[in-house]
Structures are given as C-alpha cells and as structure tokens.
Amino acid sequence: MKQSWNQSSMKHENKRLVLQQIIADEPISRADLAKRCGLNKATVSSLVAELMDESLVKEAGIGESSGGRRPVLLYFSREAGYALGLNVEAATVEAALTDLKGTIISQETFPAGDTAYESTLRTMEEALDWAQKVVPASPHGIIGVGVAVPGMIDRSGTVLNAPNLQWRDRPLKHDLEDRLKLPVLIENEANAGAYREYQTRPDADESLVYISIGTGIGAGIVLNGSLYRGQSGYAGEIGHMTLDFQGPRCTCGNSGCLELYASEPALVEKARGSGLEDCKDFDSLVNSAGNGHELALSLFTEAGRALGSGVVSAIHAYDTKHIIIASRGGEWMKNAVRDTVRAKALPHYRDDLDLVFLDTRLPVASLGVAGLMVDEFLKGQNAVEKGRE
C-alpha cells in the first residue's frame, strides 16, 4: 500500500511540475517540456493529456522544427477560469477579475459606506454579483474569491485584528464561503501586493520586500519565491518597527514606531499641528505638495527620512535586491528615502539595490490575492486528482 501511495504522490508532484513548466515557458513542445522537467516523454504525454482533459492546457500553433515533423505547441489555458480579487479598504471594496495568468479582465470599486463587518460582507456579495455579470464563459467559471485585508490574519482565514476597519476576531473566510458558495482565500493586504509584484516583475529575483503605506504601514516579504508569513502568519509588521525607543507612545503599546512618523494619519496630524490647519485629509496634503506648498513638502521629506530608516532596517534584515514602496505620497518622499538609504545602509547591501516607488492607482492587492487564489485552485485541481487515485 505504501508504495502505491508513493507512486500516486510522485505522479501528483510530476503533474504539478509539468503544469508549472507550461505556465512558465509556454508555448512549449512536449519534447522540450520533457527535457525541462527531467521526465520521459511518455510520462509527460500522459500528464499533458490529463491536463487537457481538465481544460487547463491546450494545443495550438506549430513550433520551430529541428528537422523532421514540426512539433505541436502546448499553451496554458489562461481563460479556462477566472479569479475575483477584493481589497477591503476603510471606505471601499476594490474588485479585480483576472484570468488564470493574472491578466486583468475588469475592475470596479464598490463604496462600502462604513467599515462595519456586516455591511462590508454585503458589499463583497455585490462585488461577486458584478463579477458574475462580466465574467466570460469558461469551463471552470469563477474559481474562487481572494480577499485582501489590512490586518493580521490567522491560518484559518480569521481576521484577528484590522485596526483601520475596527474588526477583531472575524471568521471572514468561513462567513464569506457561507454566503458566496465559492472557495475563499484571505490574505494580508501587503502580502497580496508583494505576491503580485513578485509574479509580474520581469526582472524579479526570488526575493523582495513590498512596503504598503496607508492608514498603517505593513510589509509583504517574498523569500526564495514564496511569501514569507512567519511562524504564525504575522511577519511584516514593519509599521511597528521602533525608530525611536524614547519616542511617542504608539497604539501597539510600544514607543516611537515607524507608523507614527510616516503613515497617512501621522502626516495629516503633523500638518494640522504645524500650520496647515485646513488640511482635510491625506489627499489634500498630497495636493498641497503638488502645488509646491513648502510646509507640505517638508513634512513629506521628514516622513521620507523616517521611512528611509525603516527601509534600511528591512534591507539589513532581508538582504533583498528589490524594495517596492506603495504610497500615495511616494512622489514626495522618494528623494528623502533614497538619500537616507544611501547614507545609512551598509555598502554591500545598497550596491545592487533596486528601490521602486509604485503607482498606487493600480489595484495591486486585489490582483495579488486573485493570483494567490489561482495558485490554490491549480494545486487543488491536482489534489482532487490525487484523491481519485
């Protein structure tokens, strides 16, 4: 019995490998696929036949011939199903529908009214209704819903704490699966963004740190090609990294945390306290900076220095080539961040550093969590296969 389990498990692994290789290298012939996977041609052909039965792989076109018959090429059927990604923010739910390769099909923003848990669930139901109207016909339909939340999520998909939404201990995955009748995956917003960046940057190495700045500051960390969640799932809380241990008190109970110097509410509060009394919100502060308002510019510079110190610690801790910063105020902070990194990071780290400021108008977190949902789906497809054997 043991041997049969091993064989089935090996077949499962091989099928996963074949699918991954097709996704990475399409279009590809069966012969090249066999070479790249290190499997024999007969094994590859039978696994490909199964993947074609499941509508995940298709044949098309004719490849380059190296003499003799020209090979048929294999493609990943990116339109075999679609994933819905939702990013829950304080006032909105941002939705993005993607194909199985992460290409955006349609996007929409739904006003949530307030951050109350019940009404946000209803907004997410509305988003799924919308997706079901716009999704193209396909064999697998909408394969699941990924939800990005700015907070701490445990492994069961419960939101333990999302301070900006004022949610505590909310079993979001359970509640949504109950309502939406589809598989649901919950992920921290910065982790989702990090995953999207990792998936889509053509120059991406295997590792990067993605820093998301909004009401709070969080980081998503990709190490050696996978999201690093830490032992309990809470890695990346860099907003609560101490910049000044004798600094002001933070809501987390610690003192002088990065968030107190560089988050959106911190900047708005500083603006109001230093002569910009009519500063309504973060957008108006960004506008003031855009209009060359000196005080606004100097506030962003100061925040950029604080953020730069946080970036230096992240570089020293993780030694990744790419640090990606997503902030609506990035344009006005980036020089100070770069200067701080140049002045404070150890030379070996900063030599090859690629520090990127991201356009936050892109629905990065929604797209990232849709991508994670697709990965779950593709793994699950094979798991079903494994269960059948």
Ligand SMILES: [Zn+2]
């Ligand atoms: Zn703190």
